[in-house]
Amino acid sequence: MLEHALYIVATPIGNLGDITPRALEVLRSVDVIAAEDKRHSQRLLSHFDIRTPMVAVHDHNERQQTEAIVQRLTQGERVAIISDAGTPLISDPGFYLVRAVRQAGFKVVPVPGACALIAALCASGVPTDRFIFEGFLPAKAQAREQSLQAYAQESRTLVCYESPHRILATLEAMHSVWGGERHLVLARELSKTFETFLSGPVAEVLAQVRADANQQKGEMVLIVQGVEKPEQTGISAEGERVMTILLESMSVSQAAAAAAKITGESRKVLYQWALAQQNGASV
Numbered sequence: 001m002l003e004h005a006l007y008i009v010a011t012p013i014g015n016l017g018d019i020t021p022r023a024l025e026v027l028r029s030v031d032v033i034a035a036e037d038k039r040h041s042q043r044l045l046s047h048f049d050i051r052t053p054m055v056a057v058h059d060h061n062e063r064q065q066t067e068a069i070v071q072r073l074t075q076g077e078r079v080a081i082i083s084d085a086g087t088p089l090i091s092d093p094g095f096y097l098v099r100a101v102r103q104a105g106f107k108v109v110p111v112p113g114a115c116a117l118i119a120a121l122c123a124s125g126v127p128t129d130r131f132i133f134e135g136f137l138p139a140k141a142q143a144r145e146q147s148l149q150a151y152a153q154e155s156r157t158l159v160c161y162e163s164p165h166r167i168l169a170t171l172e173a174m175h176s177v178w179g180g181e182r183h184l185v186l187a188r189e190l191s192k193t194f195e196t197f198l199s200g201p202v203a204e205v206l207a208q209v210r211a212d213a214n215q216q217k218g219e220m221v222l223i224v225q226g227v228e229k230p231e232q233t234g235i236s237a238e239g240e241r242v243m244t245i246l247l248e249s250m251s252v253s254q255a256a257a258a259a260a261k262i263t264g265e266s267r268k269v270l271y272q273w274a275l276a277q278q279n280g281a282s283v
Contacts, residue, residue, distance in 0.1 A: 003107065005108065006108045008098070009082050016044070019113065030079055032055055033053070034056075041084070062096050073101065085114075116161070121223055132158055137162065139166065144169075148174060155227055157226050160222050161220065168206075183200070183225040184225065186199075188221075
């Protein structure tokens with residue numbers, strides 16, 4: 001028996017075999033399913049013979065529907081929310097609803113599963129230890145270029161979604177703002193029949209997409225490798241000043257750790273500088 005709560009249920013992004021047994025159990029057991037597009041979600045529910053009633057919750061009615069869903073929870077019902085595909089709330093509606101449900105004192109339970117962002121990232125061959133997710137870049141050209149400019153020196157991997165009718169414009173904007181050498185991966189139609197990964201410099205991927213209209217179709221994720229920052233080899237005058245003061249009362253290790261927090265400089269480089277100073281003084 002499911003507990004009384006709002007369930008955030010991930011659904012497949014293409015391959016129906018990716019739905020989890022827990023997700024099926026929840027969707028069968030709740031009293032109502034809040035779906036982004038009822039007609040789209042009905043195909044998924046029919047495939048698995050799930051007959052739970054649905055209500056539509058999307059960008060245009062989320063605030064109005066939230067009150068009704070909170071009222072359902074107040075009356076003891078259990079509610080699930082699903083998006084058209086993947087994990088709800090990731091570049092999809094639901095944030096306002098989840099916040100309101102929590103504020104009303106009800107439990108919110110995530111039911112993990114497929115997510116295009118994570119699926120693309122883990123198979124991209126691009127560093128995954130640190131990344132940022134931009135969702136969809138702005139649709140208008142000027143705003144899109146301004147957004148890309150903000151990431152011109154970003155060292156973390158950048159992940160964003162893109163639509164078929166804007167993919168060429170986005171790749172062209174990346175080429176214009178960053179140049180043609182930035183490494184990126186275009187992941188398309190993940191878990192579907194025509195799943196494709198295009199990988200290489202921006203200029204190369206742009207040329208492939210321009211030359212093949214099929215690469216301009218379907219659901220897309222862009223994974224852009226971060227800029228490698230040159231390794232710091234010395235410390236600033238401010239770093240020297242701070243280290244000199246701290247070394248009067250601290251060990252080298254303690255001083256380097258404290259100076260790194262104060263100045264934002266590399267602890268390792270600060271530590272090596274102090275050792276060099278001590279070795280020089282002892283000669």
